[in-house]
Amino acid sequence: MSQPTREKILDAVFKLVYINGYNGTSMAMILKECGIPKGSLYHYFKSKKAMVLAVVSERINPRMDEFYQLNVEESQEGIDTLLAAILKVSKKELLVSYGCPLNRLNQEMSPVDADFEKAINNVYNRLRDKITLLLENSQLQADVDKVSLSEFIIATVWGSISLSPTQSSTSRYMQTITHLINYLKSLKV
Amino acid sequence: MSQPTREKILDAVFKLVYINGYNGTSMAMILKECGIPKGSLYHYFKSKKAMVLAVVSERINPRMDEFYQLNVEESQEGIDTLLAAILKVSKKELLVSYGCPLNRLNQEMSPVDADFEKAINNVYNRLRDKITLLLENSQLQADVDKVSLSEFIIATVWGSISLSPTQSSTSRYMQTITHLINYLKSLKV
DNA sequence: TCACAAATAGACTGTTCGGTCTAACTTTAA
DNA sequence: TTAAAGTTAGACCGAACAGTCTATTTGTGA
Numbered sequence A, B: 001m002s003q004p005t006r007e008k009i010l011d012a013v014f015k016l017v018y019i020n021g022y023n024g025t026s027m028a029m030i031l032k033e034c035g036i037p038k039g040s041l042y043h044y045f046k047s048k049k050a051m052v053l054a055v056v057s058e059r060i061n062p063r064m065d066e067f068y069q070l071n072v073e074e075s076q077e078g079i080d081t082l083l084a085a086i087l088k089v090s091k092k093e094l095l096v097s098y099g100c101p102l103n104r105l106n107q108e109m110s111p112v113d114a115d116f117e118k119a120i121n122n123v124y125n126r127l128r129d130k131i132t133l134l135l136e137n138s139q140l141q142a143d144v145d146k147v148s149l150s151e152f153i154i155a156t157v158w159g160s161i162s163l164s165p166t167q168s169s170t171s172r173y174m175q176t177i178t179h180l181i182n183y184l185k186s187l188k189v
Numbered sequence C: 001t002c003a004c005a006a007a008t009a010g011a012c013t014g015t016t017c018g019g020t021c022t023a024a025c026t027t028t029a030a
Numbered sequence D: 001t002t003a004a005a006g007t008t009a010g011a012c013c014g015a016a017c018a019g020t021c022t023a024t025t026t027g028t029g030a
Helices: A002-020 A027-034 A038-044 A048-068 A078-091 A093-098 A101-109 A114-136 A146-162 A169-187 B002-020 B027-034 B038-044 B048-068 B078-091 B093-098 B101-109 B114-136 B146-162 B169-187
Strands: none
Touching: A002 A027, A002 A038, A002 A048, A002 A093, A002 A101, A027 A038, A048 A101, A048 A114, A078 A093, A078 A114, A078 A146, A078 A169, A093 A146, A093 A169, A101 A114, A101 A146, A101 B101, A101 B146, A114 A146, A146 A169, A146 B101, A146 B146, A146 B169, A169 B146, A169 B169, B002 B027, B002 B038, B002 B048, B002 B093, B002 B101, B027 B038, B048 B101, B048 B114, B078 B093, B078 B114, B078 B146, B078 B169, B093 B146, B093 B169, B101 B114, B101 B146, B114 B146, B146 B169
């Protein structure tokens, strides 16, 4: 009976912090969002910071795998899996409107809190390594550095979805990201 | 005698909000940073929000021109001016460590405040139009869409400097951005 | 020299912040 | 049946928040 409450809290915190940021989200907002008394909340988490760090590892980290769907379709060339994942981002409305939750939290918290910086870096490194692996399982031109190409891909996707949250985002994303796709295709042998 | 005080305030607010974000910067921090009494501060600005909006137009907006140095060297091809500007970003330590101030503020404030969203978009649109103009003054392959290419460039540069603020940033930026430069060069006729 | 406006100064206010505390309810196992 | 543990409940706390207010000092033109 204790799991649902904890999970409900994590869902509410993820949603609120994603949109409003860490400092823009108050405990009162969280309490209201999940309709849970303060005592319960502090029974599961010792502080606001601990709560959001739990969101990083238990909500954002798993979502990385889900959004970028890097596990499936192992029969394909790695880079084709990757291209499909990049296109699939356009289907995620929140992602395209508000940007990457990890990137948002990173920009807000990493400069001012070492614990956040570390936790966020762990998730980022996992993602980058996974993409690097996919690139290594691809027929690419020999002189291409797989690690920096991974970072280039992440930077471009994250950058694209971080430009002006409110403008008609899906078509803008598709237009912008076409250049990335062109470049990646040009690297195939 | 009134200019210096106002300018001092804007400088302090820009610096603090750049690093700590809007919600992470308190009036007390601002007061301490610029060593000015509260009465003076509220004499020049009617609210914290008005102060930061002034920073957008009077500090961040001018910096766009400065950082991306798009006015100079008009003798060159537009795209060469642009390539030089992209490389020059690596020289700006704060920029490469903390990301673009406009992008940071955009991600924090645009989703929750229409006034910020509007002000930030104005600055962004000016930058994009300027880059588009440079691209139009270049010998590029005929089928290249200049506007979406501008947004791709901004997205990639901003994305690159937003990845993990604390890691050794200049060399990482250079490695990542090399892919962008390769792509842009491939578009030249 | 004086009057008026601009600017400085900081004590003070009401509200909201994250977090604590005690009490009570519910579940579980003996 | 009962005692202990797990969980719910929300009143309460001091600190920090953005912003107000009145008083004083400084600069300026007549």
